[in-house]
Amino acid sequence: MSASGYQNAFAIGFYAIIVAVDITLIHLMHEAARHLRQERAVSERLYENQRVLFQELQHRVANNIQFIAGLLMLQKRQALADPARAPAILSEAQSRLETISRVHRMLHDPGRMDLDIGPYLQTICNDVLESSGARDVTCVVDFAPAQLDLTRLTALSLLVVELVTNALKHAFAPGEPGTITVSLKPLDAARYALTIADDGKGLAAGVDPGKGDSLGLRICEGLAAQLHGKLTTSSDRGTTVRLDFPKDVPA
Numbered sequence: 001m002s003a004s005g006y007q008n009a010f011a012i013g014f015y016a017i018i019v020a021v022d023i024t025l026i027h028l029m030h031e032a033a034r035h036l037r038q039e040r041a042v043s044e045r046l047y048e049n050q051r052v053l054f055q056e057l058q059h060r061v062a063n064n065i066q067f068i069a070g071l072l073m074l075q076k077r078q079a080l081a082d083p084a085r086a087p088a089i090l091s092e093a094q095s096r097l098e099t100i101s102r103v104h105r106m107l108h109d110p111g112r113m114d115l116d117i118g119p120y121l122q123t124i125c126n127d128v129l130e131s132s133g134a135r136d137v138t139c140v141v142d143f144a145p146a147q148l149d150l151t152r153l154t155a156l157s158l159l160v161v162e163l164v165t166n167a168l169k170h171a172f173a174p175g176e177p178g179t180i181t182v183s184l185k186p187l188d189a190a191r192y193a194l195t196i197a198d199d200g201k202g203l204a205a206g207v208d209p210g211k212g213d214s215l216g217l218r219i220c221e222g223l224a225a226q227l228h229g230k231l232t233t234s235s236d237r238g239t240t241v242r243l244d245f246p247k248d249v250p251a
Contacts, residue, residue, distance in 0.1 A: 070222070071096060074215050092215075095131070102127060103157045107150055117153070117184070118143035124157055125164055125182060132168045136177040139164060143184045146192060152227055152249070156194065159223040163196040163241050166216050171200025171239060187244060194229075194243040203235040 075093045079086040106120065118141055125139035148156065164180055172178045183195045220241075224231045229245025 067222075068097065068100065071219065074218060078215060099128075099161050100158065103154060103161070107154060107157070117146055117148070121157065121160055121182060124161060125180070128161055128164050128168070132165070134168050134172070136175060137168060137172060137180060138178075139180045139182065141182045143182075144186060146184055146186075147247070149249075155223045155226040159194070159220060159227075159243065160196065162216055162220050162223070166220075167196065167198040167200065167239065171198040171202075173201075176200075186247070190248070191244055191246055194245070195240060196242075197238060197240040199238040202238050203233075 072093060075089050079089045082089075103124065106123070121143065122139070122141040125141060129135075129137060129139055160182055164182065167180050171180075178198060178200050180196065180198045183193075183197075185193055185195075187193045220231060224243055224245070227243065227245040228249070229243045232242050232244075234240050234242075
C-alpha cells in the first residue's frame with residue numbers, strides 16, 4: 001500500500017474513533033439526563049408524600065386535641081356538678097389521657113407498620129386489666145383480619161378501652177373472677193361488628209343503658225359516631241355491647 005493509502009486509512013480510522021467517542025459521549029449524556037429526570041421524579045414524589053403525610057399529621061393532631069378538649073369539658077362539668085368528687089374526676093381524666101397517649105404511641109410506632117389488630121388489642125386490654133388491678137378477670141380477644149386506617153383504628157382502640165374499663169367497674173364484684181371477650185367479625189361485605197361481652201352480673205332490671213348520662217356513655221357514643229356506627233347493649237348472663245360500623249369511610 002502506498003503512503004497516500006496509509007494516510008487515507010489512518011484518517012478514516014481516526015475519524016471512526018472520533019465518531020465512536022462522540023456517539024459514546026452523546027449516549028452517556030442522554031443516560032445522565034435520563035437519570036436526572038428519574039431522580040427529579042423520585043424527589044417530586046417524595047416531596048408530595050411528605051406534604052400529604054404532614055397534612056394528615058396536622059389533621060390527626062387537630063382531631064386529637066379536639067377530642068381531648070371535649071373530654072376535659074365533660075369532666076369539668078362533672079366536677080362543677082359535684083365538687084366533692086373533683087379529685088377523683090381529675091384522676092379519671094389523667095387516666096384517660098394516659099390511655100390515649102399509650103394508644104397513639106403504639107399505633108404510630110415505626111416498627112409496627114404492618115400492625116396485626118388482634119395482638120395489638122390484646123396488648124391494650126392487658127394494659128387495662130393491669131392498671132385496674134383486676135387480677136382475676138381475663139380478657140379474650142377474637143379478631144378476624146381487618147383493614148382500618150389509623151384514624152378509625154384509634155377510635156376503635158379507645159372505644160374498646162372505655163368499654164373494657166366499664167365492664168371491670170360494673171360487671172364484677174371485687175376479687176370476683178370473670179371473662180371479658182372482645183371480638184371483631186365481618187357482618188357482610190360492607191360492615192364489621194365489634195362486640196365486648198362480659199359474664200358478670202349483667203344490667204339491673206329496668207335499666208336502659210342507652211338513656212344514661214354518664215361520661216363513659218358519652219365518650220362511647222362519640223367514638224361510635226367517629227366510626228359511623230351504632231352502639232347497642234343487651235344483658236343475658238352478663239352484658240354485651242355491640243358496635244356495627246362500615247368497613248369503609250362513607251363518602
